[in-house]
Amino acid sequence: MSGKKRVTKLLIYAILIFLLAICIFPFYVMITNSTHSTSELYTGLKLLPGKEFLNNFRNLTERVNMGRGFLNSFIIAISSTLLSAYFGTMTAYGLYEYRFRFRKVIYSLLMVSMMVPGQLGIIGLFRLCRNMGFLDTYWPIILPSIANAGTIFFVYQFLETTMDENLLDAARIDGSGEFAIFHKIILPLAKPGVSTMVIFNFVSSWNNFFNPMILLFSEEKFTVPLLMNNLNSGMLQDLGAKYTAIAISVLPIIVVYCFISRYITEGMMAGAVKG
Amino acid sequence: MKEKRAKWGIIFCMPFLLTFLIFQLYPIAYSFYLSLTFQENSKTFIFVGMENYKDLLSDKIFWKSVANTWKIWLMCFIPQLVSALLLAVLLTQYRIKRAGFFRAVFYLPNLVTAASIGILFSALFDWQTGSINSLLVSMGILKEKVNWMGSPAFAQGITAFIQWWMWFGYSSILLTAGITAIPTEVVEASIMDGAGSFQRLIRITLPLLKPTMLYVLVTSLIGGMQIFDIPMTLTKGDGEPQKSLMTMVLYLYNMAFKNNDSPYGATISYGLFVIILLFSLLFFKVLYGKKED
Numbered sequence: 001m002s003g004k005k006r007v008t009k010l011l012i013y014a015i016l017i018f019l020l021a022i023c024i025f026p027f028y029v030m031i032t033n034s035t036h037s038t039s040e041l042y043t044g045l046k047l048l049p050g051k052e053f054l055n056n057f058r059n060l061t062e063r064v065n066m067g068r069g070f071l072n073s074f075i076i077a078i079s080s081t082l083l084s085a086y087f088g089t090m091t092a093y094g095l096y097e098y099r100f101r102f103r104k105v106i107y108s109l110l111m112v113s114m115m116v117p118g119q120l121g122i123i124g125l126f127r128l129c130r131n132m133g134f135l136d137t138y139w140p141i142i143l144p145s146i147a148n149a150g151t152i153f154f155v156y157q158f159l160e161t162t163m164d165e166n167l168l169d170a171a172r173i174d175g176s177g178e179f180a181i182f183h184k185i186i187l188p189l190a191k192p193g194v195s196t197m198v199i200f201n202f203v204s205s206w207n208n209f210f211n212p213m214i215l216l217f218s219e220e221k222f223t224v225p226l227l228m229n230n231l232n233s234g235m236l237q238d239l240g241a242k243y244t245a246i247a248i249s250v251l252p253i254i255v256v257y258c259f260i261s262r263y264i265t266e267g268m269m270a271g272a273v274k275g
Numbered sequence: 276m277k278e279k280r281a282k283w284g285i286i287f288c289m290p291f292l293l294t295f296l297i298f299q300l301y302p303i304a305y306s307f308y309l310s311l312t313f314q315e316n317s318k319t320f321i322f323v324g325m326e327n328y329k330d331l332l333s334d335k336i337f338w339k340s341v342a343n344t345w346k347i348w349l350m351c352f353i354p355q356l357v358s359a360l361l362l363a364v365l366l367t368q369y370r371i372k373r374a375g376f377f378r379a380v381f382y383l384p385n386l387v388t389a390a391s392i393g394i395l396f397s398a399l400f401d402w403q404t405g406s407i408n409s410l411l412v413s414m415g416i417l418k419e420k421v422n423w424m425g426s427p428a429f430a431q432g433i434t435a436f437i438q439w440w441m442w443f444g445y446s447s448i449l450l451t452a453g454i455t456a457i458p459t460e461v462v463e464a465s466i467m468d469g470a471g472s473f474q475r476l477i478r479i480t481l482p483l484l485k486p487t488m489l490y491v492l493v494t495s496l497i498g499g500m501q502i503f504d505i506p507m508t509l510t511k512g513d514g515e516p517q518k519s520l521m522t523m524v525l526y527l528y529n530m531a532f533k534n535n536d537s538p539y540g541a542t543i544s545y546g547l548f549v550i551i552l553l554f555s556l557l558f559f560k561v562l563y564g565k566k567e568d
Contacts, residue, residue: 026392
């Protein structure tokens with residue numbers, strides 16, 4: 001019996017390690033290739049790291065301003081994330097705490113917003129931005145984060161489990177206004193729930209490709225995914241530099257993930273059980 | 276007192292409401308209006324009723340893009356569900372050391388920029404300079420380099436593989452959460468009744484996982500029908516070979532933003548919406564319909 005059990009376990013570990021290898025292999029090749037020169041890459045596969053990373057990096061940055069791309073991506077991701085966290089909590093609190101006339105209407109609008117595919121309004125959005133002079137600016141990329149339905153739902157559910165009405169009543173007796181209550185009590189209270197959403201919103205904003213590609217035109221405003229796309233469809237014959245570009249666009253995410261992976265996967269499990 | 280405060284609800288929801296109306300609802304309505312017009316020049320649109328929809332229904336490339344999108348989604352989703360389910364069951368039923376570590380690594384591809392991944396795979400599978408050909412030739416598996424991306428079947432297969440690679444870890448985390456949420460009394464009762472582990476899987480775990488599986492199915496369908504980043508970067512936007520990677524959203528993009536035909540692009544987006552809506556409802560019915568009888 002225990003022999004059979006041991007075989008099963010061995011088989012399970014074999015499956016897990018096989019999948020692990022599949023997950024890591026592309027990243028591994030990406031990193032080693034970024035450390036070889038183009039001529040080395042032409043002569044065959046290099047499974048061990050080389051010494052050409054800095055050369056590749058120099059060749060890449062001579063042609064593409066990757067630093068600028070990172071800065072742009074950062075500006076967009078940070079502002080979108082902050083807007084969705086602040087206004088998402090505000091909307092969730094408004095819906096949770098007050099019984100007002102259009103509450104049900106707003107709740108169903110939220111549902112619609114969750115269900116409708118993102119590409120449905122893309123042509124309309126493009127033409128709207130054109131008419132408003134919003135093309136080639138960050139506004140139409142950042143501002144929609146105010147109405148991030150997923151965040152609102154998540155925070156709403158979080159408030160349901162953590163809210164303590166007595167706290168609010170005490171603050172009201174002390175003469176606090178409703179906005180002061182929101183800032184002093186609700187925001188700190190919702191923080192653990194909001195911070196889970198902050199990570200997911202940051203990642204999805206960082207990786208966002210379709211909308212920025214349609215709405216931005218000047219290369220100095222491009223985010224990292226757009227620069228990568230440019231590199232791909234344009235000039236880059238320099239294979240070493242290409243792999244270097246891919247690697248430096250991906251590595252920051254992997255490095256940050258190494259530190260907070262546990263937090264992310266546990267946050268996801270918690271969210272999944274509730275939703 | 277409570278009545279008096281009610282107006283604060285609408286005040287707190289106002290930023291959401293305005294943003295939703297301007298950046299979501301209005302563009303959707305505007306797209307619908309555009310889909311009913313013909314574009315004469317950059318400023319004038321003439322109302323033509325359902326003409327664009329008639330064109331769409333007889334547009335061979337559109338139907339090809341629908342077929343491509345479905346093929347890629349099915350080739351990705353079925354292995355994804357099977358592997359995610361297998362992982363979720365294995366990682367919860369057996370005491371696996373470092374289960375959290377495995378889960379974390381399996382989820383990693385999902386966080387990485389899809390555009391970069393598309394470019395990475397197109398470089399790896401390049402005919403002359405790709406690492407995959409170099410590896411296979413140097414190992415003696417291939418005699419000469421293969422033009423992988425010249426074959427429609429391979430191109431669709433590799434796209435499905437990349438999508439599977441990016442999403443199986445995510446799905447398995449959701450399914451794991453679903454399995455852990457099954458009340459322990461139910462599981463213990465079935466063990467008392469003498470159910471083996473396979474029977475337990477079929478009779479208890481899978482039926483109780485239905486809501487989670489429906490969620491995984493519908494979100495995967497919605498995402499899969501809108502697949503864009505990978506085919507775009509893998510083919511530099513042209514959807515080749517033989518238009519096998521021309522997906523619905525890539526076609527929409529090419530029509531609206533390369534051919535500058537906004538009305539037809541908007542028509543495609545509504546076609547996409549109808550397909551997603553119909554099949555989401557259908558899946559919901561199939562999985563939940565029987566219960567209500």
